Amino acid sequence: MIETTSYHESALALHKRVCVVDAHCDTISLVLDDGHMFAHGSHEGHIDVPRLREAGMGIQVLACWNEPQWSGHAAFARCMEKIGTFYQEQRKADLRLVTRKADLDVLDLGFILSLEDAAPCMGNTRHIDALYAAGVRMIGLTWNGRNEIADGLKVGDKPGGLTDVGRICVGHMQALGIVVDLSHIAEVGFWDVVAESTKPLACSHSNAKAVHDHIRNLTDAQIKAIAASGGVIGVTYVPSFLSTERPGIAEVIRHIEHIVEVGGIDVVGLGSDFDGIQTTPVGLEDCSRLPALTAALMERGWKEAELTKLLGANWVRVFKANWTC
């Protein structure tokens, strides 16, 4: 077992002295829909504040996922309910909301709000301003379906790319200082955004298609494009994106190392999808287990400088490059 090696202690020590970032989880939905105990902890789900602290996490991105039945004003209202859910948890335990570049330099647990599916934006820049004012700093343009901005990757045989309104919205997000997240977007839209974008791009939770051929994974060309933008890809623990059999830490590492091989060390990060998945890789059963992944990489000879980038420095760089203050 990895925990019995000295690497586990070294991993935990490293987590405490660098900023560890997880760019995607669905914990807010669990809090809202199931009463998941987030601020004070729970034995259920994958993420809560005590377990994040135990793992030495620096920043947890909390996604407000738009369930596919909501569109238009209902999607905006549902998103506000999810953002309000975070603020109610924040009051319970004085949680740190990270919205400014200077907040990224503080070595203490903090949270970034993101959207998974821009349906709540309704293709309207005023909604984007309102979401920014509410604290949102990253927006996934689509989930699997269609919205005003673009098509997700499960829209029929020939999904569309960025719409005219979508182009305006992407420009507005980047001008305000919101990271544009391309996980879930159909490939045609991915390339439209790459052509339009003026800032480093992100895929908050996506893996490598060359390692495991899954519709949600990125081709090598897409990995190179994110790298060329100065962006980052959060390797995710969704079992079906990792392998055909139930994966373990070794499969997560295969995706990490392939992305590094294709795009370089500056493009790789983490985006667990904890609390959005029913099963997890063996060895990464919840957020408190992250040191096991770091320890396994140390055992494979990863240097501290490389681990620091993977664990969070690449995400911090992309947030800083996009955020305007």
Ligand SMILES: [Zn+2]
């Ligand atoms: Zn997702």
